Amino acid sequence: MNSDGKDEEMPPAQDVKTSKAAIPGQKDYLRRGTGAYRRASFALFLSGFSTFSLLYCVQPLLPVFSREFSVSPAESSLSLSLSTGFLAIAIVCAAAVSEGLGRRSLMSISLVGAAVLTIATAFAPNWHLLLVIRALQGLVLGGVPAVAMAYLAEEVDPRGLGATMGLYVGGTAFGGMSGRVLTGIFAEYFSWRPALFLIGAIGLAAAIGFIALLPPSRNFLRRPGLDPRFHARAWLGHLRNPALPFIFAIAFLAMGSFVTIYNYAGFRLVAPPYGLNQTELGLIFTVYLFGIGAASIGGLLGDRIGHFPVLLFGLALTAAGSALTLFAPLPSIILGITVLTTGFFMSHSIASGLVGKLAFGNKGHASSIYMLAYYVGSSLIGSAGGWFFAVEGWTAVVFFTLAMLGLAFMSACVAQHFARRKP
Template sequence: MPPSVHAVKTVLTGEKRYLTRGTGAYRRASLALFLSGFSTFSLLYCVQPLLPIFSQEFSVSPAESSLSLSLSTGFLALAIVCAAAVSEGLGRRSLMSISLVGAALLTVATAFAPNWHLLLVIRAVEGLVLGGVPAVAMAYLAEEIDPRGLGAAMGLYVGGTAFGGMSGRVLTGIFAEYLGWRPALFLIGAIGLVAALGFIALLPPSRNFVRRPGFDPRFHVRAWLGHLANPALPFIFAIAFLAMGSFVTIYNYAGFRLVAPPYGLNQTELGLIFTVYLFGIGAASIGGLIGDRIGHFRVLLFGLALTAAGSMLTLSAALPSIILGIIVLTAGFFMSHSIASGLVGRLAHGTKGHASSLYMLAYYVGSSLMGSAGGWFWAIGGWAAVVVFTLVMLALAFISACVAQRLARENA
């Protein structure tokens, strides 16, 4: 009996039925995961260009204004560790759907926050809710997509995260310039809600996922402790913490520098600077290709050095040099992050999902803690102090990479 036009074409591999490249279901799944990445990271980072506005609107310091982002990333880090385990009982698709809709509605609610403290509470809860997406999206892809087409689908998801991070920053800046920050957040939340509904409509139901009721904390604790006992992995986690901390610090406080004299950039101009994310996306892909040829640790060390060079370039008083520095820093960071996250899978022994969750925990805790700590350096010594702070973190990350390389060789 021929399949109907609405049938989902799958390929049987063992007992698994995968979605295969070239079918409508594969394209719908890929597009749905692109929308999930776009929505997650546009909602997460939409407040970053608004930090100078928050500082003035609510009469808070730059360090305090950065809490609107740091609390979200901090709670996201905690949620990522738990979300994968929760999805075993609730289901991948259900958890992602709830997370995306909930986060979009919370962004809309942020636009109506009457005071600073309530705004922070909403942003913290939003980070907690958003943790259900990055923790589960890659697991869904790995379970449902034919391995021969997994790379393309995974690449589209990662592209969605990068595009969302850039778009959330750029669009918020433009909306805030012409409409004000509250309408800007309302519109970003509305766009996120449309993307979430598109995700729900497009994503095919799970076919290979087996629901596992109950929760065995001892299994998860043993898995996490096992990865922490791996000689090289803790140093890779340290790189995630330090590199992300330095990257977010530069992006958080560059806005305060560039809206002030002598630059006086408006919100649209400030938001457009975030289009340099495109250089980061390209650098991540190129770094991975080069790493396969000359060695991943070599590219990791080069990426960290490039990040430091970009940070130092921003010390210039000339605006073109500052923008060039941000471009170089962004390219170096994404190159480092793509290599480091790939090394986690190569160095981990079993339960790779738990190893990845530890990496992402370090990544977002670094964003949260160091991103806010940078505000104290900005208050004490201005931009020069911020750059020194980032260079210290990058130097420690470079040392960690050297140690991890030696330990990986010794334990190969």
């Protein structure tokens, strides 16, 4: 550790000269157009890809697990829900751990560990051990999402933060799609064990690329040891920030609405009059490609015309996509899901970037609350949507998501009001 408390050594000379020389009291940012900025952007894309491909790779295998291990569909879903549940818990702890270990170090350990655990899942001899490994994987992966956002907020020039955050969120979209689609294809031609092994190997390669490319931290100050009072004050400080709680609410509401549509659209589309098979249904995940583009474009637009206007547009687009799925023709439903996906990832890339902009110090703690709201919304609102679907069908699901997105839109308006008053 350097005498100034940074968690990494300064970058090589060729990287230093790409940004302004370090001046006492002035941040040494990664600036757009430099090699270090490009490497950081691609490294964070790889981290998002690896995290979400490893997390969601078991989703298309749930029916296979049910047959292979003689468990019910509800029990087979534990292979995903345990991972996401432990991930939500770990995200909160990750902010505290990264203050002592360092952002870059924690993300590297998390990505390598999660990839190795995915490979280990392919060799699980029984159902219970498979669940234990998946739970551990969620716990390990918690070191990436919140810490990645904090790294970007601390290291990237605020004028280029939106574009970089958009690329990171695009990586999460690409990973979420790839984990589902590639695992299904591999499992069809081989079996589920080689499929998980291959996904784990891809994740490990992405982790190695991340470690090789990500520039060392320049503006992070290490806090050795674990001080519970410091972390409690940091979290409470962000909750007292007048704008941030409304950004956290957007994460909860928008992610919950997005997951609700994806969770229950499948039940509608496999039933008459559509009767899609599992392969056709799985191909719908390819609309995540629109999310990749939307996240990057949204970040660029936010840097140029303002983050809140783009956030409000993205939320409105998400709501429009949800409403389009009310129409019966299959092309309208697919178009609606595409528009919904585009709007959601645009909104998420902007909202996650705003956390770093609006937080007063301890950005890792702010990011951890955002990601906690994100995953709790996925769990709670996604489950509540199932009750609406069972009682009143698809129309009720759509009106439920529209109500949640309306609240998210109002939260963005309130956050914008308070952000304008930020000193």
